[in-house]
Amino acid sequence: MNARLAACLVTFVLAASPAAAHTGSMAGGFLGGVAHPVFGPDHVVAMVAVGLWGAFLGAPAIWLLPVVFPLVMAFGGVLGIVGVPIPAVETGIAGSAVVLGLMVALKVRPPLWLAGVLVGAFAIFHGHAHGAELPAGADAVAYSAGFVIATGALHLCGIAFGLLARWPAGRLAVQTAGGAIALAGIVFLIGPR
């Protein structure tokens, strides 16, 4: 009996690993965070649409939206983390692609505050989805930095493409991209979840 007990103890100890304060892998946590929005097509099209619309609206929206979006998204993320329910989060994310895509396609130019409120409202849905899936553990910092930066990079992609709107042919290309994003959003809305 004692021998069995000793054997069990030895097995447990051999299977143990050292406790460390910073267990998270910088690269693993960061890349996991980057992958989260990048591999979610509904997130990708909505983020690109934010950048496209910002570029379409011109200054100061072109830089205000990428500054405001992560901060409001963090607020939505906090709601997701503490468990405050938001109804129809996935519908809100798909809806953001539809609405923002249409804004670009139809060349809608609302006042800056209204554009900010609209984008901010959608940012809460995106943040809630990210926050609810944020992993506990020491590499949560790298993970959250990864997905915030990936989100910002998608905005910048949209802005870069949206800058083509300075030329007539480019404007048509940007509006077409907006229409494609709205269509993709409709597919996400009616598709299986």
Place this chain on the structure above:
Amino acid sequence: MIARCAVGAAALLMATTSARAHDVASGVGGFYGGLLHPLLVPAHMLALVGLGLWIGQHASRPRAVLLGLFAASLAAGVIVIVSAFAVTGADDAILVVAAVAGLAAAIARPQWLLVSAPLSAIAGAAIALDSVPQEISMTATFLALAGSAVAAFLMVMMMADLTVYWRRDWQRIAIRIAGSWIAASAILVLALRLAR
């Protein structure tokens, strides 16, 4: 029975490894391990970059005061650890620093000296207190902490200088966007820690 116990004890001893406070750069210890520490711990990196960006948005004299405060509080934190005092909650304080500094850099209102001065002091102390090395000897501990303090100060100073020299519109916007990213990341992780 005694033989079995001896075998068990031997197996336990052979399976143990050294206790490590921060296993971020295995194989690199002492001063150079300390130098790498702030660069390899994501929370430290966020706080240092955010604080540096915000300090850089201040005018010349307040900027020097804030850098001095940061250096002094780093040194104070090193002395506290070398004196064998243990402080808990430094990791949360670092995230608070990252959130506030990032938010302030995004808003770009550098005249809040009443906020930035205490925040710089808290940042330095918290970074030092959260950099307890795995070393056992006093000399090695001091060298590792000195390395961490030097790297942290250089990082903040470089970010502040970068902010000073980046004067074009798009560069200032890039700094504000970086600040908002840092604040968003720190706020999310703080919420995660407080919620669980």
